[in-house]
Amino acid sequence: MASPPLSRRQTLMALASLPLLPLSGPVLASGPVLVPRPLVFPRDHGSHNDTRTEWWYLTGHGRTREGRELGFQVTFFRSRVDPAQGLRSRLAARQLLFAHAAITDVQNRRLWHDDRIARWNGEPPGDPLPAVFASEQDTHVVLRDWWFRREAGDRYRTEVAGDEIGISLRAEPRQALLLQGDKGFSRKGPDPEQASFYVTHPQLTVTGQLRLGRETLAIEGSAWLDHEWSEAILHPDAEGWDWIGMNLFNGDSLTAFQLRRRDGSALWTGGSFRPAAQGQDPLAGLRFGPQEVRMHGGRRWTSPQTRASYPVEWTIDTPAGRFGVRPLLDAQELDSRQSTGTIYWEGLSDLLDAQGRPVGRGYLEMTGYASRLRL
Numbered sequence: 001m002a003s004p005p006l007s008r009r010q011t012l013m014a015l016a017s018l019p020l021l022p023l024s025g026p027v028l029a030s031g032p033v034l035v036p037r038p039l040v041f042p043r044d045h046g047s048h049n050d051t052r053t054e055w056w057y058l059t060g061h062g063r064t065r066e067g068r069e070l071g072f073q074v075t076f077f078r079s080r081v082d083p084a085q086g087l088r089s090r091l092a093a094r095q096l097l098f099a100h101a102a103i104t105d106v107q108n109r110r111l112w113h114d115d116r117i118a119r120w121n122g123e124p125p126g127d128p129l130p131a132v133f134a135s136e137q138d139t140h141v142v143l144r145d146w147w148f149r150r151e152a153g154d155r156y157r158t159e160v161a162g163d164e165i166g167i168s169l170r171a172e173p174r175q176a177l178l179l180q181g182d183k184g185f186s187r188k189g190p191d192p193e194q195a196s197f198y199v200t201h202p203q204l205t206v207t208g209q210l211r212l213g214r215e216t217l218a219i220e221g222s223a224w225l226d227h228e229w230s231e232a233i234l235h236p237d238a239e240g241w242d243w244i245g246m247n248l249f250n251g252d253s254l255t256a257f258q259l260r261r262r263d264g265s266a267l268w269t270g271g272s273f274r275p276a277a278q279g280q281d282p283l284a285g286l287r288f289g290p291q292e293v294r295m296h297g298g299r300r301w302t303s304p305q306t307r308a309s310y311p312v313e314w315t316i317d318t319p320a321g322r323f324g325v326r327p328l329l330d331a332q333e334l335d336s337r338q339s340t341g342t343i344y345w346e347g348l349s350d351l352l353d354a355q356g357r358p359v360g361r362g363y364l365e366m367t368g369y370a371s372r373l374r375l
Contacts (some may be wrong), residue, residue: 062221071348093119114162166211175279240368251276324352
């Protein structure tokens with residue numbers, strides 16, 4: 001059963017009493033310690049309402065028939081509301097659901113962005129389906145006219161109807177799921193309780209439409225899906241994180257991240273590399289240990305709105321080799337203080353080999369540059 005939509009003022013009041021919701025990339029655990037367990041699908045594609053935070057995160061890029069390039073991000077978040085867990089009323093908001101959507105218009109050098117937030121009592125969806133829910137049986141998250149779901153054959157569909165943007169996409173797998181970390185259990189810090197369950201589906205083929213204002217564009221391209229859940233609190237020394245998810249043009253896939261101290265040094269790192277030849281094995285490829293990734297920030301861009309300074313170009317050393325990251329547009333900062341309460345940079349970027357040649361494309365995310373993340 002869905003509660004009425006929150007006003008902006010109600011949203012801010014609700015967020016004032018809750019931990020801020022992490023974004024894509026790493027999450028960290030507190031409270032009950034997560035322990036490794038076998039993941040069971042399709043159940044583990046669904047929502048894990050007993051954990052504090054969770055997201056389903058689709059990013060990618062596409063081209064129109066005329067060759068116009070665009071990037072897109074659709075992220076659905078779930079955040080447990082601890083004070084409401086013991087309440088018996090069906091009106092109790094035991095969970096908050098959020099969604100972010102963004103389109104990078106490379107040609108016109110513009111980032112379009114919208115978001116949503118709604119309360120949910122946490123009860124399983126019935127018939128007819130409620131307006132706001134997250135299924136525990138499989139991927140199916142709904143915030144009224146925004147939704148994301150998994151269909152037969154690991155196909156995904158999403159619809160976003162914003163005031164100025166619209167996203168209608170179908171994503172089909174070319175490869176199998178990728179279980180990050182140790183069979184899907186991903187350490188995110190030096191203490192045992194800092195961990196998450198982390199499942200990726202790289203190398204998705206995408207078709208659909210993107211709407212920018214009154215303009216609707218048909219695209220074809222490639223996408224990347226992350227699903228992650230945890231008891232989420234940053235390590236006390238962590239200022240933020242830097243993360244990439246990259247589909248290489250030859251079918252390989254690369255994940256790399258670091259949790260960053262205030263002085264910019266790495267507190268914890270991780271990631272993975274799966275060659276295309278092993279793309280049908282969820283456990284294949286390299287998993288990077290906490291000292292095996294080095295992320296070096298290069299050229300910086302300063303936001304004219306927030307004055308935050310971001311290293312938008314990177315050199316990344318991994319056990320799979322050295323790579324560079326270069327954005328297709330510098331101005332890809334998202335100000336989501338009205339929903340998740342954060343300012344972060346999330347943008348379409350090229351992956352370069354050691355000689356500076358483009359070998360892939362995906363998304364770079366950077367948090368904690370406008371201010372320290374406070375979860």
